[in-house]
Amino acid sequence: MQRLVLLSVLLCASCHISLSLTNGTASNGTVADGLLENGNFENAPNATNMKGTVVVGRYSIPGWVNEGFVEYIKSGQKQGDMLLVVPEGAYAVRLGNEASIKQKIKVIKGMYYSITFSAARTCAQEERLNVTVAPDSGVLPIQTVYSSSGWDNYAWAFKAIYEVAELIIHNPGVEEDPACGPLIDAVAIKALYPPRPTNKNSVKNGGFEEGPYVFPNTPWGVLIPPNIEDDHSPLPAWIVESLKAVKYIDSAHYFVPQGRRAVELVAGKESAIAQIVRTIVGKMYRLSFAVGDANNSCVGSLVVEAFAGKDTLKVPYESKGKGGFKRAELKFKAVSNRTRIMFLSTFYTMRSDDFSSLCGPVLDDVKLLSIQTSPNP
Secondary structure (H helix, E strand, C coil): CHHHHHHHHHHHHHHHHHHHHHCCECCCCCECCEECCCCCCCCCCCHHHEECCEECCCCCCCCCEEECCEEEEECCCEECCEECCCCCCCEEEEECCCCEEEEEEECCCCCEEEEEEEEECCCCCCCEEEEEECCEEEEEECCCCCCCCCCEEEEEEEECCCCEEEEEEECCCCCCCHHHCCEEEEEEEEEECCCCCECCECCCCCCCCCCCCCCCCCCCCEEECCCCCCCCCCCCCCEECCCCCEEEEECCCCCCCCCCEEEECCCHHHCEEEEEEECCCCCEEEEEEEEEECCCCCEEEEEEEEEECCEEEEEEEEEECCCEEEEEEEEEECCCCEEEEEEEECCCEEECCEEEEEECCEEEEEEEEECCCCCCC
16 A cells, blocks of 8 residues: 555656646756747736836846846837837836846757747837857847837847756947837747758758747747858758848748748848758759748839859749749759859838838748759760
8 A cells, every 4th residue: 555655656746747847848858949938028027126117136037037227018118209019918128238138948958949039129229139148149130120010020049058058138239228228028949950951852941941939929920130140040051141131931920832931031132041052063953942922012023033053043023912922943054062052132122011111022942953964865
C-alpha cells in the first residue's frame, strides 16, 4: 500500500512538472514559439509600483526587468492631441531616453531564433530601437511607418550562444521629453530551422514558409530588416540587401500565391532580397517565381526586377489591388559555382486606400533548376 501511495505521488509530481513545462515552454523546458512571458504586457504592475504612468522599480513589470524611464500605457491614453493605440490587448510599454526592458529566455544552444515585436513611434522624429541578445545586436530604425495603424511588427534574429539568452530592447535616443520614446508591445519568439536545397529546387526556402513568428491578430505583416541591421536573417537563407525592410506576409491576412507565406517588396529599389545558390559553370538554369499583389489595395503598375548573376528580367504586373499573380522565368547560363539571385521592386507604390502606407509587389514560389540541354549533333 505504501508503495502504491508513493507511486501515485511520483506520478502526480511528474504530471505537474510536465504541465508546467508545456505552459509556454517546449517539452524540453526551452521557450516555445509564441509570446514571451507577459509578452503583451497585459499582466500589469502593482499600483504601488506606479507613479502616474511611470513604472517604479526594476522588477515591477511581471516577467520583465526594466531600466530607466519606462511607462505603462493603456490603449486610448492621450498625449497632448495624440491618441495612443495598442495593437495587442489593452496595454503596452513606452521606453524613454536610454530606457530598456529585458527578459531571460531558456533556449537551445547553437540554434537560431527570431524575435518579433510590435513598435510605434510617438512624438520623436527619428526613433530607433537597439535589440540585443549577446553577442548579437542591431539598431532598427522605426521612423518609416509602413502600416496605417501607426504600428509595425519587426523581426530580428540571433544565434543562441548560451542555454539562457537575455533579450534586451533599448531606446538609445535622447529627447528633451523622455515621454517621446517608442511604444513596445507583443514580444514573441520563434525557433528557426535552416532550410536545405532539394533535387527539385536549388533555392533554399523558396516559398518563404520558414520565417519569423507572425501574430495571428495583427494584420500588417512583419518587417524583415536589412542585413546591415541584423547579422542573422529572420528569413532563413535570404538576405535583405537594401536600405529598407521587406515585409513578410501570411495567407490569413493577405493574398499569397502559394502556401501560407510570401514576401512583399514594399520600398521600391530600396527593398531588395537576395540569396547565393550553388551552380555549375556552363550549365543552363531556369529561375521561376510568382509575382502578384497582396489584396491590400496596392493598385497600379508594379514591376519586379529579377537578377541571376549577370542576367536580368523585368516582370510587369498590373495590379487591381484585389489579389492575383502571374508566373515568370529567367533562363541563364552559370558563369560561376556560386550565383547570386536577387529581386527588387522598380517603383515606390502607396496603397490606394491609404496614401501614407507603402506597398509593393508580392514575391513567392522561387525555384531554380538546371535545364537539360541536348548534345550537339
